[in-house]
Amino acid sequence: MHLPPVLALCAALLLTGCGETSRLPETGVAGSAPQLPAPSTSLIPTVKVAPVEGWSANATPHAAPGMAVTAFARDLDHPRWIVTLPNGDVLVAESNKPANAGEGKKPSLRNWVQGLFMKRAGAAVPSADRITLLRDADRDGVAEVRSVLLQGLVSPFGMALVGDTLFIANADAVVKVPYQTGQTQITATPTKLVDLPAKINHHWTKNLIASADGSKLYVTVGSNSNIGENGLENEEGRAAIWEVDAQTGQHRVFASGLRNPNGLAWEPGSGRLWTVVNERDELGNDLVPDYLTAVEDGAFYGWPWSYFGQHVDERVQPARPDMVAKARVPDYALGAHVAPLGLVIADSSAMAGKFGAGAFIGNHGSWNRKPPSGYKVVFVPFVDGRPQGLPRDVLTGFLSPEGKALGRPVGVALDARGALLVADDVGNAVWRVAPAGR
Template sequence: MPIRPSGPLSAALCATCLLAACGDSALLPEGAGIGPSPTLPAPNKTLIPTVHIAPAKGWRDGSMPQPVAGTVVTKFAEGLAHPRWAYVLPNGDVLIAESDAPPKGDEAQGGGIKGWVQNLVMKRAGSKVPSADRITLLRDADGDGVAETRKVFLEKLSSPFGMVLVGNDLFVANADALVKFPYQEGATSIAAPATKVIDLPAGINHHWTKNVIASADGSRLYVTVGSNSNVGEKGMDQEEGRAAIWEVERTTGIHRIFASGLRNPNGMGWEPTTGALWTVVNERDELGSDLVPDYLTSVKDGGFYGWPYSYWGQNVDQRIQPARPELVAKAIKPDYGLGNHVAPLGMAFATGSRLPAQFANGVFIGEHGSWNRKPRSGYKVVFVPFANGMPTGQPIDVLTGFVDSEGNASGRPVGVAIDKNGGLLVADDVGNTIWRVAAIK
């Protein structure tokens, strides 16, 4: 029996209608929205947003994702609880954030049909159980590509995501605060309480994931904070400090907005030849299957990247009132489109990778996959080649096969990281597995 909204909408709307996209169809090929100058069609706003997510089912009958030619994929660890992020410590231990969204009530999702659609998306995406709120340590002491040691490293956190070690301090980006813990090399757990560095915007939280990395000298931390809405519909007063990357002085906690207008930045990294900060960003929804491309971009100090007033530079979003032409005029166009609604979350530059030569210079990106595009996009790990410090050419598929022949999600990639032995680790939050991609010996 189909699920229907209650109240006066029930006679006019149904889940079948929603899942069929209610008139929205892809205007461009699946690979559209990719590259430094992607084609941007006119907005195609419909009464009801497209819902075309791959329902979360998990890996069945021994199935696995498919690695690119010249590589092999193995299970580094399995049986985890919604693993979202991976961080490799200097001694080779791997920390995994097992985490999901903080509790959300009806108010957090919004009322009416939009709130009902968002709840439907969450249900089909597989967000059904409370967040594990822990970080697990995995150790592969013999270097065979499979972790033989698994320990609860930190627990009773608050929807943790990003992690970074600076000296003997391990920083963790919770959904509501940046905190730190004392770390000793080789430790398999930390019992000491957290020390809060700074509070982060939380509460009613449209985008809850927070990531953190450190500057080369360790003096500053960079923290991603996503928006609290799609395009400011909750009021811009609810977006204070959001849709931004913060710069935080490590020792004092003094912080400022480093860059803004980034709807939902997640993965970050330092480009190895230029030292520039790069990030991947989830762009806005409800303008059709082919708007707006998610992107990979360098991040300029003081830069404004358009959200919510414009997209891909000076393309004005007419939904935002009052307009802010003075902000649109200074909006920076992103460096590289990753495709429409691919949902990039994880990113890792290839430094230390021992994959085949074509993956020597560039960045690996975990694309969690679309919920509102027909046909679906993302649901894979790609590699974007770089030359002279900038992306070049087309993305290369590295790990695919996350959606089965029936349209179900066997897995969904999130965080990616290069391990101590040069393999690529991929956190799969539907398959509850950490995959490892390595060159065939």
Template sequence: MTRRFKTIALAAATATLALSACGSKPADLDQTGASPTLPAQNETLVPPMKIARPAGWDGALPTVPAGYRITALATDLKIPRQMLVLPNGDILVAEGKGGHAPKLRPKDVIAGYIKGLGNTGVKGGDRITLLRDADGDGRAEVRTVLIDGLDAPYGLALVGSDLYVANQGALLRFPYRDGVTGIATPGQEVTRLPSRINHHWTKSLAASADGSKLYVGIGSNSNVGERGMEVEEDRAVIWEIDRISGAHRVLASGIRNPTALAIEPRTNALWSVVNERDELGPRLVPDYLTSVRPGGFYGWPYSYWGRNADPRVHPQRPDMIAKAMVPDYGLGSHVAALGLSFTTGAGMGGAFTEGAFIGEHGSWNRQDLAGYKVVWVPFSAGRPNGKPRDFVTGFIGPDGHARGRPVGVAFDARTGTLLIADDLSNTVWRVAPAAATR
């Protein structure tokens, strides 16, 4: 960052913090559920910015509902992102950090500086770590590097004896054997993944219910196409990939940043959480949870939440806006949903039986902090049914500083527990019913 841009960034940060300290913030709006309230657009030269600075847990724990307990399954990881529970109960954790897109505008530099204040100082591991909690006490007694030397791994999937890892630039296949704690065999490339510029570098991954297809979420290369649409080829899409041949097709498009994918177990439908665009105001645009309809177009960059046109995009494309689908469920603006996992069987009991857990990494471009928690979205017959409910909170301490930031979440059906990757404190948390011993 040049001295000039750093000065601008510091000035913007100071102004934002001063605005927050004065208690000035937009009126609260219900931006969750099937019909979120959408305010008027409010584009500004420099968007309001505030991020919770890291503070560490200092012996504290995240807050969970009565009847549940939380433990640190593993600490001192290297930027844990997404997780996968293996059939024998071992847990895989993808660790890494990608990106490195050029910042073309002063506001990009400012945003990058502000967001950087809320990140860990640890270097990404570029590896897959295996955790084993054989005695079920909520603390892993075995921890090994299963696969090393990767390139910003993120999405994980297992089909039979094939383990799939989505690097930022390629989908790889590794041989897996039950109980193995290290894989030295080089990964076989299934297909290359778009990684030119890589503004949104994460590549989410899920396998179809029958295992024949793999789905990869590929984020846009910009906020709303300001880098030119030529760099958006095969971006803001979800690919469907033949697991054997590697051949792919675009399953859905106009889906700005599909950060996590999961199969809803009662219908076998593919769902995604999606991070929407910035700089239209602190209450626009809601991030969302949606079923992924084959051939669906979700609006990016031309419109949001269906047919609400984005005036910043040139040329305007009313023909594309007319095709835009309305997402299924709003999560709130700028909560940065990065994790998605559905329950199966009896779930976690009580009010948390049928539905989805969502990890919300937390906002940076609104005066009041949003996200920084794990929420529960209740489902009925494979569809959302009710408002989201906080499940794990306390990631923001009483002083307003961030103790942690949730990313991936994974429901472990064998034990009825929930795993949460926290990439600020570099911890994997485990939530279990208080009475559970295993």
């Protein structure tokens, strides 16, 4: 994309970090009742991505006091999502955006700058398109067995085992394949259950979780844009969570107005479905807060016309006051631009015994905030099935003192003994966090 001289100059200043604002709170607004600042916009979008450095040999992130972190597995290829199987085996989706992601996007300064910085952030590597099985047979906290379970997928992300069927959320479809407990390689060809919106792939990650009886799948489908600038006709069925019949593939929109939902989890006490959502950009360093929320059947959460309830986004035209009036306020603000992806909710495990009941969240980290936010795993306490208090750090140290990305957390899961597993897609590792000495 060729930029006019004045915009090229502004982009160059952006790249050098000139004009950085005074330091702000690390995550901006957070909690159950955040006080949101006024929005601010500028001609040049704020972009500040941590260049990839990776971990040196034997280096690890930093665990919270009383906890210890070890490498469950290293030398993976962009590990994004984790699922623990009933027998204790761990599945890891090694994946990146599809090769055709971004095709058909309208040319814009925002897309040009974002694409440039995504390359610096390590997001331009080809997708491995596989699921790897990890097994810790001797229970020492390190996976000594590693096997390619399934390959030739399409940017796989979410996974769920229901009986003897493994469901996988590819970027373009939910597929299924037979699986027997203990199997380390699948030779069967996956069959399609349902197509998913894939045009342009502004948000390509698709996650899924099964209902308690296995009859339904809940599937996340992110938006195709920041605020609908690629045309609302390209948002059909997007910015939503689908409910899919696990047998027939028949589906409906379960909840909508969720710009980019990722992690999904059932709250053990109430049985309610929860998700973490990446909100919109370019309204300032402390807007809009990404969030954690319970998801209600038929509920609308505002995107693109409003954010965090009825806060109107004046950039979206024509206005839709009728839609704004329906927008539900999310349960919990996680902070602006922290990019929450991973989510697991625990009530009785080795980790929850240390932290209490609540949600573990993998914050992938900002690309457009000064100073950066996210780049850590946090814990949000729950009381009576709802979040309460401020987030607490569980795993940090993903940014070097010079601001380079040693790693970026994505998916989180509890292993068979209740320890926390964290997929690190920049560090190419899965970390295991457990109480020290255990």
